[in-house]
Every structure is written in structure tokens, then in C-alpha cells.
Amino acid sequence: MPFKRTVSAVVVVLVLGAIAFLSIRIYQDASARHATTERIQTLPPITLTALDGTPVSTNHLATTEPVVLVYFGTTCRFCQAEAHSLAAHDALQDTARIFMISAESRAALEQFAAEYELDPASGIQVLRDRDGTFAETFGISRVPNTFIYGANRRLLRHFQGEASAEAIRHILTERSSSPTHTSSQDGCVAQQFPSSNGDCSIQ
Amino acid sequence: MSLNSSLGEQLTAERIRDVLNLRAHYAWIGYALTPLVLAVKIGYTALCLAIGALLAGYDDLTFKRTFKAALVAEGVFVAASAIRVGWGLWVLDVQTIEDFSTFAPISAVAFFNAEALPRWALYPLQTLNALEFIYCLALGAALSWLWKRSFKHFDDLSVLALGSYGTGVILWIVTVAFFLLQVS
Numbered sequence: 593m594p595f596k597r598t599v600s601a602v603v604v605v606l607v608l609g610a611i612a613f614l615s616i617r618i619y620q621d622a623s624a625r626h627a628t629t630e631r632i633q634t635l636p637p638i639t640l641t642a643l644d645g646t647p648v649s650t651n652h653l654a655t656t657e658p659v660v661l662v663y664f665g666t667t668c669r670f671c672q673a674e675a676h677s678l679a680a681h682d683a684l685q686d687t688a689r690i691f692m693i694s695a696e697s698r699a700a701l702e703q704f705a706a707e708y709e710l711d712p713a714s715g716i717q718v719l720r721d722r723d724g725t726f727a728e729t730f731g732i733s734r735v736p737n738t739f740i741y742g743a744n745r746r747l748l749r750h751f752q753g754e755a756s757a758e759a760i761r762h763i764l765t766e767r768s769s770s771p772t773h774t775s776s777q778d779g780c781v782a783q784q785f786p787s788s789n790g791d792c793s794i795q
Numbered sequence: 796m797s798l799n800s801s802l803g804e805q806l807t808a809e810r811i812r813d814v815l816n817l818r819a820h821y822a823w824i825g826y827a828l829t830p831l832v833l834a835v836k837i838g839y840t841a842l843c844l845a846i847g848a849l850l851a852g853y854d855d856l857t858f859k860r861t862f863k864a865a866l867v868a869e870g871v872f873v874a875a876s877a878i879r880v881g882w883g884l885w886v887l888d889v890q891t892i893e894d895f896s897t898f899a900p901i902s903a904v905a906f907f908n909a910e911a912l913p914r915w916a917l918y919p920l921q922t923l924n925a926l927e928f929i930y931c932l933a934l935g936a937a938l939s940w941l942w943k944r945s946f947k948h949f950d951d952l953s954v955l956a957l958g959s960y961g962t963g964v965i966l967w968i969v970t971v972a973f974f975l976l977q978v979s
Contacts, residue, residue, distance in 0.1 A: 600849045625976070754805070
């Protein structure tokens with residue numbers, strides 16, 4: 593029995609060590625998550641690349657009209673469904689500028705844009721997040737993620753998982769008809785749904 | 796209806812139907828895995844108890860006995876689940892999935908605004924509840940009866956259950972919280 597007792601004691605020490613280690617990691621990750629949430633309440637300055645190579649800075653966005661930023665993957669079927677929904681919703685395209693952002697290759701994004709009829713003329717522009725800055729700044733680990741910013745550059749809503757164009761338009765319409773929704777306490781309501789509702793891990 | 800209320804704000808009716816069909820298609824996997832999940836859970840409890848018993852000097856409290864005790868005491872969670880479902884059906888006004896999933900009146904969640912909590916924190920806070928304490932008492936009673944056919948050792952074995960199983964629960968909670976943080 594002394595051997596078993598020794599092994600049990602070692603197991604208990606390892607377990608307590610694991611609890612301490614995981615607790616520290618949880619605290620660090622939760623703090624980082626909180627910092628990200630605070631950071632994106634106002635549209636952060638990031639430079640992305642259009643498909644023709646032109647740099648597009650977020651500094652000039654959401655100053656006169658709302659902006660919708662959708663981070664996506666070309667092979668994610670929920671992203672494809674959202675792209676289809678956005679491309680078909682003329683009213684939303686008239687209400688806000690829509691940017692679909694991905695870290696994938698230019699060729700893959702060009703093919704995706706052609707397939708879903710996404711072009712700046714229709715109000716939807718596809719941008720490349722070449723160095724992953726957007727994903728890192730916004731703390732993105734899955735796709736799609738949709739960020740809705742008002743014309744004051746403040747975050748109105750963040751959807752994790754697929755969001756329909758009508759839902760996005762409803763947010764913009766609701767907020768624009770309630771101008772009092774601009775207090776310092778107001779900001780993002782991160783709407784989180786179970787993953788089976790529609791998102792994929794970043795590939 | 797509650798699923799439509801939860802998802803309707805974000806998805807169209809057609810997509811909600813697709814989501815429901817997808818869930819229905821794979822629902823059998825959940826049912827098939829239930830006995831396995833239960834066996835793992837009871838085995839984990841039994842292992843915690845067996846290790847605690849060894850360290851406390853209860854050398855003849857074998858894994859087999861602790862497994863039986865954990866199996867018997869599991870009835871506490873079965874009864875609690877039945878009460879919770881009944882409460883949700885006949886007492887609570889459940890409009891969305893979140894109304895029911897965040898309903899945990901005797902847990903640490905009750906001290907917070909559940910809607911404002913980050914998703915990764917919900918399960919860990921729900922797991923920290925009074926039911927776990929009752930479960931430890933049930934384990935103590937089951938161990939005492941299965942070991943000595945009396946409840947004379949109920950106090951000591953309940954403390955053993957609290958210490959060993961309690962440590963196991965804390966390890967489980969921090970592990971789940973860690974993984975939820977990574978994937979959410």
C-alpha cells in the first residue's frame with residue numbers, strides 16, 4: 593500500500609498544480625478578452641487591402657454612414673449563406689457600407705466575390721486581412737463574425753455566427769431611430785449563440 | 796418556439812429550419828453517447844473517491860465500492876434534473892433557450908446577471924451549486940452503507956467525499972472554463 597499511497601499523493605499534487613496553472617491561464621485569457629471587448633467599442637484603426645491591391649484604412653470608415661464588417665472564410669457554409677443574404681438585400685446596401693474581410697488568398701477571395709456577386713458598386717467590398725491584424729485586433733477565432741458600427745464609429749452589435757442581412761438592417765434601423773442609444777455605457781451587445789447555429793473554426 | 800425566439804433575431808426562418816433539421820439529423824449521436832458520458836462521469840467520481848480513500852487510510856474502500864457509491868448517489872442529479880425540467884415546463888415563463896439554460900437558482904449564477912455573463916463563465920458558475928454539496932452527503936451515505944452496512948461512518952466519509960470529489964469538481968470546472976475560453 594505505501595506505493596499506492598505515494599502515487600495517490602503525487603496525483604493530488606499534480607492535480608492541485610493543474611488547478612493553479614489553469615486558473616492563472618483563465619485569468620490571463622479573460623483579461624485579454626475583456627481588453628479586446630473594450631478596444632473594439634470604437635472602430636480601431638486598421639489597414640486592409642482591397643482585391644486590386646489598394647490599401648483601405650478603417651480610419652475613414654463609419655464617419656458619415658454605418659459600416660458592417662464581416663470576417664469570413666470562403667469555404668465556411670455559414671459565411672457563404674451570409675454573403676448570399678447580404679448580396680440579395682438592396683435595402684441594407686443602401687443603409688450601410690459592407691465590408692467582407694478574410695485572411696485567405698487574393699485568388700480565393702476573387703473567386704468568392706465573383707460567385708456571390710460582391711463588388712463595391714453594389715455596396716459590398718471584399719478586403720484582405722493580409723497579416724492577420726484584423727483577426728487579432730478583434731479577437732476572432734471563428735467565422736463568420738459580424739461587427740456593426742454606427743456613423744459615430746461606435747459598435748452597435750457584434751454577431752458571432754451567421755447573421756441574416758435583415759437582422760443587421762434591423763439593428764441599424766433600431767439604433768438610428770433611437771438616438772439616445774449613445775451613452776458611454778452603451779456599446780456592443782455581443783450576441784452569442786451556440787456554435788451549432790452557424791459558425792466555423794478559422795481554417 | 797423558444798428556439799425560434801432565440802435565433803429569430805439573428806437568422807431567417809429558412810435558416811432556422813436548416814439549423815433544426817441539422818440538429819435533428821445528428822440528435823441520435825447525443826442519445827448514443829449518453830451511457831458512455833455517464834460511465835465516464837461516475838468513473839471520474841469513483842477515481843477521486845478512491846484516491847482520497849487511499850490517502851485517508853481507508854485501504855479497503857476499493858474502486859469497485861466507490862464506483863457503486865457514485866452510481867447510487869447519481870440519483871441526486873437525476874432527481875434534480877427532473878425537478879428542473881418540471882419547473883421549466885410548468886412554472887418558468889420560458890421564451891428563449893437562454894431563459895432555461897441560465898436558470899440555476901441554487902448555483903453561483905444566481906449572484907450575477909446571467910445575461911451579462913460571458914458564455915464561457917456560465918457552465919463553471921452553474922456547476923458551483925448547492926446540489927454538489929448534497930451529492931457529497933449522498934456519497935458519504937452510500938459509501939458508509941456499502942462499506943460497513945451502517946451509517947456510523949457517514950460524517951467521516953462525507954468529509955472524504957467533499958475533499959476528494961470536491962477537488963475533482965474544481966479541476967473539472969477550471970478545465971472546462973479554460974477550453975470554453977479558447978473556443979468561444
